[in-house]
Amino acid sequence: MSGSIWMPPGAGPGTLPAIPRQRTAPSWAEPDPLDQLAGRLDDFIAAAVHPDEIAALLESDGLSDDQIRERYGLKNSFALAEELYDRVERRYPEPEGPAHDPWRTGLLGCLLRGIVFALPGLGYVLGAPLLAGPKDDLGLPAGTIPLLVGALCGWTWNQGLAHRAYSWLGLGDRSSARRSLLIGAPAGALLGSLVALCAIGTAGTGAVAFAAGQSCYLAAATALLVLGRERALLFALLPMAAGAVLAMIRPVPDEARVVLLLGSLTAVVVLGFREMAPTGSAPKGRGAVLDLRLPPRGRDQPRRSRRRPTTTTPRLTGSLPYALFGLGSGILVLYAALGDAPAAVALTLSMGPAEWLLHRFRSGGLAGLRSSSTSKDFWRTTARTLVGCLAAYLATLLALSLATAALWPHAPGVAGVRLAGLLLLGVVLWTGLLLQSFGAVLSAAVICCVAALAQTLALATHAGSPHWVGLTVYGAAAGVQAALVSGLLGRATAHR
Template sequence: MSGPLRLVPPRPAPSAPPPPAPRAGGPRRPRWAHDPVDELIDDMGELVAEAVHPDEIAAVLEADGLTGDQVRERFGRRDTFELAAELYARVPRRHPEPLPRTDPWAAHPGRFLFRGLVFALPGLGYALGAPFLSGPPDVLGLPAGSGALTASALVGWAWNQALAHRAYTRLASGGHAAAGRCLRLGAPLGAVLAFVAALLLPAPGAALAFAAGQSAYLAAATALLVLGKERLLPLALAPTAVGAGLSLVLELPSWARVVALLATIGAVLAAATRATVRAMGPGPVNAPAPPLAASLPYGLFGLGCAVLTTVAALGDMVRYGAGAALAGAVVIALTLSMGAAEWLLYRCRGLALAALADSTGPNGLRLRAARVLGLCLAGYLAALTALVFTTHALWPAASPDTAPPPLGAARLLAVLALGAVLWSGLLLQAFGSAWPPAAVCLAAAGAETAALALEISAPAVVQLAVCGAASAVLLAFATALLGRITTHR
């Protein structure tokens, strides 16, 4: 036999009309074997061949107006997804060379270096105001006023994270006028709530005054950052920065310290007020406001991050008493690293788009996305490591009370684990996935707080274990998210 046995339909009777002429490119199936999917392949062949995932084909079919009922009647398939999967399986992959593309997420790193400095400079206010925070030990044996300042910072951090999300959302939907009106109400309310949190704990009057200034600064700085006026913050912080620098080389009188701090608070409040009023402008805002619940996970994420950072700074003092060292260098390093973190978030989004363009299938996209995620995270952790060593070496050590704790392997790895939690959580938020990082960070914060209260192991060891597990969970979420095509649309 010269070939496999094939079933041949009966030859048509002489009186029957002649069969239609074959199409160009090959013989046409006889009518008894006609499949409408073949015609669809003829019409959409190039698009199907270039698709990376069946969902791309399904999206095109639905965009062309093909409904589920039409798919069942015309093609005999359950829905557009089944039809798309069959088209994807029947047409070989053919991917043309990608066209030259521009990166929509390209950004100059200098801008983010500047933002990192803006985030870190307010810490100089603590150095300038430290002499006023004297008195009997506070709760848990911490220095006077620590409890009130910590409570105020936690509330302010959580509130302003949620406020920033809501204001940015209003900025995108209704422009500067909508964002300004959101900040006009939200920023003062957040400052009041943060100060009320400080009043709930016993503290000397100087500590409460400092908490009031801290609350006002956080609210005003949030407004300036949302409205794109962050360049005004270094100018407002200049008096505090100069005063803190002078305090390292000479003994500043109390009045000079107070004047420097008040000058910063007054300048930042004036700048934020002016920027907000100018942003609101005349006329109504027609864009609908999003529900308040949409900003809730961002606030909870901020609260969880604030607790984790506070435990990293004060954990040894709470665990071993006021004689233990304050890990302030760790907090400064984390704050400075936020500039690098933001830049690498931009790079991750740009590289993920390039990975999508270079991928020829779902598996290829997942592998490339995982590689991009690992590369950007490694870059951030390298920057954080350098900053930890630098701040630890430069931290003022005029007395044993101000010297930082030894930077052993456990403490360094714990800081890097905390950095990985912060960065991966921000990445998930940047891609619109807000609840996973909020839930994971709150759980990690609760676990570290419970371990500290129960005196389970050293704080650095607990932080390494808890933040290591939390970062692994968040990175698993991020890998799955970046590996989906719809994430990058």
């Protein structure tokens, strides 16, 4: 009947009409296009730290806003990126293979550098008869003051020069590093010779000549060490070292001593200038592999901006704190050498292991950054690594001091105040190098210079025994530097 509602058989007047069941989507229906896109970009979306990264990827794939509205029903790429970002759980997978560690270095190379640092000391053994003469006004052997003043000048100058050359190398500009060494090394040799000449006093011409040779050696050796030529420097020093060992066993004529000293010095200087000389393989400018200079501007070329280009030339003042650190630490080591020559030799030999342990600590700091989830955890991790590396360095310094004292003729015993002062000086030097690597080189330089000045004033005024003065000064400097290091341990930016 027209207009009536059909009811199933048996249904009465009060029975409600049947409601049709909701139809389910057939199994062959197409999946959600957003799910498809999220699955295709799953790895990238999971590693993204912000939706804008995903939007940039979508735009780089050529997906326009019109296509996004048609396919996904969203306004634009940013809305789509936010939707994808919300759909995929965050995952930050570790990179394949071992993590990059720029501080990883070999122990053998660092030990070689330590030996190279110590071998020049044998030159003083070989040249001792050439410096014979009456003692000066301070009661020191003839020629001591010119040699010490020349050495301090060389250490100060060459520390700053090495930093400037390393700065160029850090910028990938080896030719500019060579050029800075080629200009700075001869200037440092001349300056050291003139300073030694001004402090000649009652010393003879032999002391002046030896001090001049010392300045030339320091300049050339700095260039070789900066440019990674430790092996060449070692081979050049071997004749002099062999002659010094022979002189300890039996008498060696003065003529032979001069020949051995001049032979090794000449070899080092020639090798140094050979490394510093321009190679001619790179174009002029910054040592680039490719010549990226623009051709002359023609009529059909766009006008270049008049704004001055940004320069990456390292600042000269940036090398000054490194020079001051060389001065302060050099004075501290010289005072240790005047009171105990074997201890100074042990300190010099320990610089190789100290460099390796410093790299080990920086490597451990990077590992701590990857494994720690809070700043306190990171501080504790780096503190444990620091204690381990510093303890290993002090154990090495102790072993070297015992060995040198046992081999050195008529050497004073290594115990008590002497040993404590030596170990504290080792703490000062190692933590100073650590502060340098943290970027706090000015703090390390100021502390070492103040400690050197305090020790000088105390010894000049006879304020106490030299060993007790050294122990007090080294302990104070080590405590201040340790506090600075502790404050920087938890800063992630200091470990970059």
